[in-house]
Structures are given as structure tokens and as C-alpha cells.
Amino acid sequence: MWRAVRRGSGRHGVGRDGAGRHGSGPAWRVPAVLAAAAVLVLSAAACSGGASSSAAGASPAASAGSPTSPLPPPGPRVTVDPAADVNPTAPVHVHADGGRITGVHMTNASGAAVTGTLSPDGATWTTSEPxxxxxxxxxxxDAVSAQGAPTHLQSTVATLAPKQTDSAAVDPGGTDVGVGQPxxxxxxxxxxxxDAAVKALAVTSDPPQPGAWHWISSSQVxxxxxxxxxxxxxxxxxxxLYGADLGGGAFGAKDVHETFRVHDAWVAKADGGAEQMQIFDNGALVKTMKISLxxxxxxxxxxTHVISDKEPSVVMDSATYGxxxxxxxxxxxxxxxxxxxxxxxxFVHSAPWSVGQQGTDNxxxxxxxxxxADAQWFFDHFGVGDVVEVTNSGGPALPVWDRWGDWALPWAQWQAGTT
Structure with a gap:
């Protein structure tokens, strides 16, 4: 059995290197087996002590190095799309990849909230207003994963700034019109x-009737x-039209919406050869008038002329046409x-000065x-959108661009889209 040896004892003492003055002999050595056992015990104690410290709230460095303390699970990945140069009519999506959204607050510069809706699975929030x-x-x-790990995101969305915005006026506007009204x-x-402008415009008729768009000028269709x-x-x-890309850096400034109704079919047929005008109501001849063209x-x-306006009186000046x-x-x-x-x-109008020529001369x-008297009857029965068809006048055809000269073009040519 080995005896414990106290450091510093011995007949000859211990030198600085722990050996006797005459060198180290067997009587002064700690057995190798005992030393190894001591190291093993110390190592085991160190591992045990580390685990106890982590469970108690050890430093992050100690925990990170411990195989029994895994990193917490990450929260879902949250993204905003699109985020820059956004067309204001395009929906903005906030998406949580690997989790569900718990809240989205989108505001403009003044703090006003933008409304949105959440998908049934909670993974996507989408704006519901332009x-x-x-x-x-x-x-x-804010979003959370299935394991409860949260994610918080703050981001921005920037809409495009167009070179110019174009508004649009509609004619007619919310009124009863005649059968010839475009x-x-x-x-x-x-x-x-x-093409983009026409694609943004939709006309429906009840009952349905075939129709088509045609560009009268570079700004009117x-x-x-x-x-x-x-x-x-x-x-x-x-x-x-709002947000519609009209080309050249221009975008539509606002939507347009109009509804109007077509009244009875009032059609006047003015014959310059006979110097008379026949009046038809829904296809039935109801009156014949003497005229002078x-x-x-x-x-x-x-x-085919279409009435575009009516006034009780107008100052007519020949200087307007030279x-x-x-x-x-x-x-x-x-x-x-x-x-x-x-x-x-x-115009169709009252002309008391030419009553003697009406029916005989133009x-x-x-x-x-x-x-x-005939002018008063006509004024009482005809209005915007009603039709006056002129024949045998000796004049040129009414140009398509002259207000409502739309009927001057055959249907096939009208469908071509441009004049």
C-alpha cells in the first residue's frame, strides 16, 4: 500500500523542480495510475459543473459551447412585395414564410391606415384599396412560427411617380340620349x-349589341x-384608367364611370332634292316638314348627323367660318x-326669313x-343623340372628326380602330 507523500517533506527536501537533490527516485514519485485517475475525476467534475451552470443561467458563451443547449428556433421569414416603383393599383403583399401573420399596420406619410385582408391560412396579408x-x-x-418563435418587421413601400397623369372626360354624362349617340x-x-387605353375601357349594353372603339384623334376615342x-x-x-400605363411616362389619373339610357328612336331624314324632311319615331313616319338646306x-x-346640343337661342356669326x-x-x-x-x-333651327324658299330652294x-312652327315642334321632340340624315344636298360628306360624325365610316373601317 502506498503512503501519501507530503510536498516539501523528505530528508533531503524538494528542489524547485519537485525532485530530490540527488534526483527523483521511485520513493518520491506519484504513481501514474493514481495521477490518471485524478485527471479523469477533475474532467468529470468540470463537465458536471458546466451543465449545472447553464441550467441556472450561465453566460451565453458557456451555453453556446454546450452540446445540451441548442439555439432557439428562428421566427418566420417576413417579406413585403412589391416594395419599390409600385403601381398604386397593384396589391401589396406581406408574406410570412414558415409561419402566420399576427398583425400588419400599413400607413401613409400622414399616418392614415391602408386597409388589407388576411388569407385564410394567415400566411399573406394583401392591400384591399389603391x-x-x-x-x-x-x-x-408581426408573425409567429408554428413553434411560437416571433418575427417583427418594419419596412417601406414606395409607389411610382409618373411623368404626367391624364384625366379623361366622358360624353354623354348620365342622361337620356338618342339612338345615334356614341x-x-x-x-x-x-x-x-x-391599345392600353382601350383595354382599360369597357362598354356594356343591355340588351347586348355589337360595338367597337375608334380613335377620332390622338386624345379622343x-x-x-x-x-x-x-x-x-x-x-x-x-x-x-387609374394607374393605367398610357405610354410615354403617362398614367391614368382616375377611373371614369357613366351610365345612360337610350330613349325612342327619333330620326329625321332631310332630302335636299325634295326640300323636305320626314320625321320618324321608332321607325314610323309621324311628320313631314318643308326645309331649306x-x-x-x-x-x-x-x-348622318347626330345632335350634340340644343339651345333656345344662339348668336350666329358668319365670321366664324370666314x-x-x-x-x-x-x-x-x-x-x-x-x-x-x-x-x-x-344647326336645325327656326328661319322665318326663308319661309318663302322652304320646300322649293336651298x-x-x-x-x-x-x-x-315646325322648328318649335322639332325642338320639343328632338334632343342630344337623335339623328338627322342629310341626302342630296350637294355637299361633301360629314367628316368623322366633326363632333359626332362617327357614322360616316362603314362598320369594317370603324372596327379598324383608327382613322
Whole structure:
């Protein structure tokens, strides 16, 4: 049995290196087996002591090195899409990959909240209202994983700032109209991408009738049916123009929406050869009037005219079409019971000065002259969208671009889309 040896004892003492003055002999050595056992005990004690310290709240460095203390599970990955140059009509999505969303708060610069909806699985939140151009929105989102690990995200969404925005005016607007009335959309600037503009415009009719869009100019596009609208038709224009890319850096400024109804089919057929006008109501002849159309010097345009306006009186001035004061044929006077049938100065109106020529000679400056009594009857029965078809006047065809000259084009040419 080995005896314990106290350090520093012995007859000859212990040197600085722990050996006797005459060297180390067997009597002064700790047995190798005992030393190894001591090291093993110390090592085991160190491992045991480390585990106890971690369970009690050891330092992160000690815990990180411990095989029995795994890292906490990560929260879900939360993303916002899209985030930059966002079209304000495009929905913004907040998505939690590997978890569910517990809350989203999206606000504009003034703090007003943007509404949104959460998907049934809780993984995606989507805006439910359009945004504004050129704005930055703040998005604060929270999500949690299936294991309960949270994620908090704060981000921003920036909408595009267009070079220009285009508004659009609709004609007619919310009124009863005649069977010849086209639907016109006029943009505030020339449109570069006409296909995109037309794609954003939808016309429905009840009962359904075939129709098509046609560009009258670079900023005006009209819709008309193949033949006159059926009496009683309800027509609705739904223009999703807000945010529509119209080309050249221009975007639609706002949506447009109009609904109007077609009344009875009032059609007047003015024959310059017979100097008379027949009036049809829903296809039935109800009245015949004596007329005087434009003289050979100022012939009335032939073709289908659509009434665009009516006024109890209008000051008519020949200077508007080039006949100036002092020149032969100059006039400027107030004319009663006026219904405009083209922007070239053509009206159906009362003309007491030409009653003697009505029915025999064409002496006007392009208008349809009626007696005061016939003009009053016409004014009482005809209005915006009603039709005046002029034949045998000796004049040129009404241009398609002259207000509602849309019917000047055959259907196949109208469907082509551009003049």
C-alpha cells in the first residue's frame, strides 16, 4: 500500500523542480495510475459543473459551447412585395414564410391606415384599396412560427411617380340620349399607348349589341354600335384608367364611370332634292316638314348627323367660318330654337326669313331652315343623340372628326380602330 507523500517533506527536501537533490527516485514519485485517475475525476467534475451552470443561467458563451443547449428556433421569414416603383393599383403583399401573420399596420406619410385582408391560412396579408402616386408607406408586420418563435418587421413601400397623369372626360354624362349617340372619352393629353387605353375601357349594353372603339384623334376615342342603338338600351361605361400605363411616362389619373339610357328612336331624314324632311319615331313616319338646306355656295354636309346640343337661342356669326363684316353674305344675328348637328356651324333651327324658299330652294349657309312652327315642334321632340340624315344636298360628306360624325365610316373601317 502506498503512503501519501507530503510536498516539501523528505530528508533531503524538494528542489524547485519537485525532485530530490540527488534526483527523483521511485520513493518520491506519484504513481501514474493514481495521477490518471485524478485527471479523469477533475474532467468529470468540470463537465458536471458546466451543465449545472447553464441550467441556472450561465453566460451565453458557456451555453453556446454546450452540446445540451441548442439555439432557439428562428421566427418566420417576413417579406413585403412589391416594395419599390409600385403601381398604386397593384396589391401589396406581406408574406410570412414558415409561419402566420399576427398583425400588419400599413400607413401613409400622414399616418392614415391602408386597409388589407388576411388569407385564410394567415400566411399573406394583401392591400384591399389603391394607393397614391409618388408616396412612401410604412409597413409594420408581426408573425409567429408554428413553434411560437416571433418575427417583427418594419419596412417601406414606395409607389411610382409618373411623368404626367391624364384625366379623361366622358360624353354623354348620365342622361337620356338618342339612338345615334356614341360614347366619347377625351383624354387631357395625347395618348401614346392607345391599345392600353382601350383595354382599360369597357362598354356594356343591355340588351347586348355589337360595338367597337375608334380613335377620332390622338386624345379622343369613341365607341358606337354597328347600327343605331335599340330604343330602351342601357349603356354603361366602366373605365379602369387609374394607374393605367398610357405610354410615354403617362398614367391614368382616375377611373371614369357613366351610365345612360337610350330613349325612342327619333330620326329625321332631310332630302335636299325634295326640300323636305320626314320625321320618324321608332321607325314610323309621324311628320313631314318643308326645309331649306345650304345653298350651292354653302352646301350642307351629307351623311348622318347626330345632335350634340340644343339651345333656345344662339348668336350666329358668319365670321366664324370666314365671311367677315363688309363681305357679301356676312351676317350676325340671334337665331331661335337651335339644335347643333355639326361643329362646322350646322344647326336645325327656326328661319322665318326663308319661309318663302322652304320646300322649293336651298338658300341657307349650311343649316336646316324650318318655319317657326315646325322648328318649335322639332325642338320639343328632338334632343342630344337623335339623328338627322342629310341626302342630296350637294355637299361633301360629314367628316368623322366633326363632333359626332362617327357614322360616316362603314362598320369594317370603324372596327379598324383608327382613322
Amino acid at each position: 394607393l397614391a402616386f409618388g408616396r412612401t408607406y410604412t409597413v409594420v408586420a 360614347v366619347a372619352v377625351t383624354f387631357s393629353h395625347p395618348v401614346t399607348d392607345k 369613341d365607341y358606337r354600335p354597328q347600327v343605331y342603338w335599340k330604343p330602351g338600351t342601357t349603356i354603361t361605361l366602366d373605365g379602369k 345650304g345653298s350651292p355656295q354653302f352646301p350642307t354636309h351629307t351623311g 365671311v367677315m363684316p363688309g363681305q357679301p353674305g356676312y351676317y350676325k344675328e340671334t337665331v331661335l330654337l337651335d339644335e347643333r348637328i355639326s361643329n362646322d356651324g350646322e 338658300v341657307s349657309h349650311g343649316c336646316v331652315n324650318l318655319s317657326p
